Amino acid sequence: MRYATVRHAGRTAAAVLDGTDLVLLDAADVGEALRAGIADVRPTGERIPLATADLAAVISTPRKVICLGLNYRSHIEEITGGAPLPVYPTLFPKWADTLTGPADDIAVPPAELADRIDWEAELVVVVGAPIHRAGVDEARAAIAGYTIANDISMRNWQLRTDQWMPGKAWDATTPLGPFLVTGDEIGDAAALTITCDVNGERKQTGNTADLLFTPAVALSYISTFTRLLPGDVVLTGTTGGVGMPSGAATLLVPGDVVRTEVEGIGVLSNRIVAEGDARGPRA
């Protein structure tokens, strides 16, 4: 199954894909549908073609967005220059406000505020059942499905101090979607190609088979210290090929188009724009 959150008639609604149409559900987003029990949420009777739908972040108002860093060997190598592999997951947060839709413009601040704006294509796991101190098997069984994010990062803010959050939590900079894809289509998302292109040039290529901490292991670890609930979102980290190691003074700039794909899930396509120039929601 493929679920999306669509902007329609001045609100957002969860929807399920049926052929080339989205069938709207009686929930404000896929997160609310998961909390209500997504199989029990009734259709509203409305259908809209996917081709013209204006998609919001598939989970629009998560309680928790937790991100892993340093989780693909290729990225660990480019960042650490060959340090031993981490023993524990590196975790940092985003907020619901950080998210945006899979085709939305990403408004970035003037260069004097943020001058190295980088891409990070990521597989995302969405929680479907409450877990606390879960083992890996229980955590795996609690996964609702998978989606895609690009953890657009303001490197100068990320690296000002030891703690990365200020470079990772700019409002409306992390596209999330387009679909929550469930296990019947995608299994454990265990060997999927993941790519990021900027203006048509391939920047990142990886495969989820190279994740150091799998989605189930990550959820199990996080559930040691905090209860995870349906609709909670975990970004699993990015693969090699981010812009920062090049040392370039400028990475993404207004006008660039960032295309992020995970095999079997879909594509995010986001234009970088200057603040004030963002295209509003189409609906």
Next chain:
Amino acid sequence: MRYATVRHAGRTAAAVLDGTDLVLLDAADVGEALRAGIADVRPTGERIPLATADLAAVISTPRKVICLGLNYRSHIEEITGGAPLPVYPTLFPKWADTLTGPADDIAVPPAELADRIDWEAELVVVVGAPIHRAGVDEARAAIAGYTIANDISMRNWQLRTDQWMPGKAWDATTPLGPFLVTGDEIGDAAALTITCDVNGERKQTGNTADLLFTPAVALSYISTFTRLLPGDVVLTGTTGGVGMPSGAATLLVPGDVVRTEVEGIGVLSNRIVAEGDARGPRA
């Protein structure tokens, strides 16, 4: 004015202190009251004596809880051993789930999971008006008031990787309260004694005059990358005297009582208990 959130009749309610009584308000907590405009929230007609009230975290379900690290000279010295003062605030997150009431037991995991459980007394600033890219004066004017937290920290989890969050985000480990105290009583909270005692022994003594980044400066800085809204919570950092620098293998253990005070605001008093032994809400 002094506002609290009280557990009463199977729910929580915002309340305002009137002499020795809490006058209940028609809002689920002080955060909801702030979002509604706290001066406009009507009393429910119920009063309960403060002396017997069961207080919840004063902001019970904040959208954002952002914490500063390394913000008192005395603490920077004990942690860094004399490194230059930071140029930028160090920021990390908590979640709403991390919070607990000002007199609640704090349930800690078995020592094999978390063996160095530390105290961190902190002044907390609560946002009262929306701000984005606010200057310091605008940020100061947006402050709803001040409260107290103890950022109880699982040091072994905090220091497993570069990113501190996993040591700072254990569910129901950060007491927050007892009151939101507004500027008419406390001004800018600019020169208040802050202390932490464990089992009656003074561990931390500091003064908010020594904050490197003041509450208004911290809010202004955070508002650069994310819009702050009424009810958002910012912990301003702890003063010298935390347990970690002693190198002790064990810090807080079940049976200990942690007392956290900020002059002019009030006192948090929390007993550390083993998981499974926590006293439930009294109401």
